[in-house]
Amino acid sequence: MSPNHNPVQVNIPKPMFDARCKSCWVVLSIGVLIAASFISLxxxxxxxxxxxAAGRMLKFVNELLSPNWEPAFVRKVALATLETLAMSALGTLIAAVFGLVWALPASKTRGRSNDQGVYxxxxxxxxxxxxxxxxxxxxWAALMLIALGLGPFAGTMALALHTTGVLGRLFAETIxxxxxxxxFALRARGVGPVAVFWxxxxxxxxxxxxxxTLYRWENNIRAAAILGVVGAGGLGQMLAYHMGLFQMHETSTVLLAMMLLVAxxxxxxxxFRVRSSR
Known part of the structure; x- marks a missing residue:
């Protein structure tokens, strides 16, 4: 073999478990927790x-597959669907406005002073x-029900309060x-902070x-349907009522309305996302 010839280097695969591998210990710990969960539950x-159990579930599914299409009941479901849609839309709109208001002082921007008041x-x-x-x-819905009583207003305010915290944090990080x-160019010309932001x-x-905001509106549609279970109006309130009475045909109609509304x-x-990206 000539002295200038370099031997072929073979990469030997690492062992499946290495005592110095931190990720291996993490995976092993997760596996132990999962095994302990199966044992303890x-x-x-x-x-x-x-x-x-299979027979009871089959009977339950058969009842759900036959919705109630009576015109009077469908009209009630349609009104509850509009109520749920309005709750989610208004709650998201309020949260977007107040989330942006809270995001401005919560965000750390380079143009703001570093005095104690800002911190x-x-x-x-x-x-x-x-x-x-x-x-x-x-x-939040339980608290609003105590303060405002039953109805969609309590559900709307519950969605607005929680979503304000979520959107405010996301808006602050975006800013x-x-x-x-x-x-920076506007600040260099002496423009004020409000005009710079605007x-x-x-x-x-x-x-x-x-x-x-649109993503949170999608989540609030589902949340608005759930909030009705505690008496905040909309489809959720109808769902809780008919499921409590084991009226599966009516429950099936309400569930179909929920799925159509989410879609x-x-x-x-x-x-909206496609139109705004153009």
């Missing part, structure tokens, strides 16, 4: 796959946003990550803000 698989305002606004989104919609070239920052981040909102959201 009383999972009655034999009863779940029994003939008696206090940023910390306080982020604490408010964290508090709003950490409370689930159902808890922080926005390109600063146009804003003419430089907002046009840059507006498509992303609209995208986040409609998904299509509208996709159409």
């Amino acid at each position: 009383d999972l009655q698989w034999r009863q779940f796959f029994s003939i008696d 206090v305002a940023r910390g306080a606004s982020r604490a408010v946003l964290n508090s709003l989104r950490s409370v689930p919609e159902l808890v 922080e990550n926005a390109p600063d070239h146009a804003a 003419y430089a920052t907002l046009p840059t981040v507006l498509p992303q803000l609209i995208s986040y 409609l909102v998904d299509f509208l959201s996709y159409w």
Whole structure:
């Protein structure tokens, strides 16, 4: 073999488990937790796959596959569908407005001063946003029902409060990550912070803000249907009522309306995103 000839290097595959591999220990720990979960939970698989359980489920599915198409009941479902749609749309709109208001002091931008007041305002606004989104919609709905009574207004405010925290946080991060070239040019000419945000920052981040708002509207459609279970109006309230009475034919009609409403909102959201990206 000539001295200039380099031998072929063979990459030996690493062993499946290495004591120095941190990811291996993480995967092993997750596997141990999953195994402990199966052992600790009383999972009655034999009863779940029994003939008696299968018969009850088959009867339940057969009743769900025969919706109630009586005109009077369909009219009630249509009105509840519009109510659910209005709850989600109005709640999302309120959340988008107030989320943007809270996102401005919560965002850290390069054009703002670094005095103590700015830090206090940023910390306080982020604490408010964290508090709003950490409370689930159902808890907000229960609180609003106590304050406002039964009906769609309580559900709308519950959606608005929770979604304000979510959108406010997303809006703040979007504003922080926005390109600063146009804003820097305006600040160099002595333009005030309000005009800088209105003419430089907002046009840059507006498509992303609209995208986040539409995504949360899709989620709020599902949440609005669930909020009705606690008496906040809409399809959820009808669903809870008819399921509580074991009226499966009426329940099937309400579930179909929910699925159609979610599909409609998904299509509208996709159409808005396509139009806004052009």
